[in-house]
Amino acid sequence: MGAGIGAMAGGVTGGLIARRHPVAGAVVGAVAGGLIGSAIGRRLDEEERRQLALASELAAEQPVVKQVPPKKVPWKRTDPKTNTVTASGWVVPKSEPYQRDGTTCRDVTQSVSKNGQTQSQDVTLCRTQVAQSDGSNWVIPQ
Numbered sequence: 001m002g003a004g005i006g007a008m009a010g011g012v013t014g015g016l017i018a019r020r021h022p023v024a025g026a027v028v029g030a031v032a033g034g035l036i037g038s039a040i041g042r043r044l045d046e047e048e049r050r051q052l053a054l055a056s057e058l059a060a061e062q063p064v065v066k067q068v069p070p071k072k073v074p075w076k077r078t079d080p081k082t083n084t085v086t087a088s089g090w091v092v093p094k095s096e097p098y099q100r101d102g103t104t105c106r107d108v109t110q111s112v113s114k115n116g117q118t119q120s121q122d123v124t125l126c127r128t129q130v131a132q133s134d135g136s137n138w139v140i141p142q
Contacts, residue, residue: 043114048087051075052110059091060106060125060138087114094122103127105141 044052055075062070076088095107105126112119128137 044087044112045077048077048114051077051087052089052091052112055089055091056108056110056123056125057138059093059108060127062093064093064096087112089113089118100124100126100141103129103141 052075055073059070059073062073064070070093072090072092074088074090077086078084079086089110089112091108091110093106094109097104097106099105103126105124107122107124109120109122123140125138126141128139130137
């Protein structure tokens, strides 16, 4: 279970950091993340990791509305050849944005379902000072 969570976190890290090549970044991140912790995260393919990274970013950008719970940002990966869902999940903000060492951060909960298994993990995302070429600027702090 630990390596799966590590691989998911690594995949999201790579995908968010390597915005110019999110798929390649997710692959590198997932390999590194898998070493930290086993199973389901390493089973996510490149597109599944990219979808998880995108949902994580959208959740982090979600505005805070007082007395309204944050919305889950769903994601799924559908195999274009078979039109079947290969993996799915959601990401939801767990905290309001906060300052950490002068940087805006936000905690989110990620959930991934694949092959009948579901795993959830909490991740901290922080906004970088300089936006990437696509306008994104959320990363998982190292």
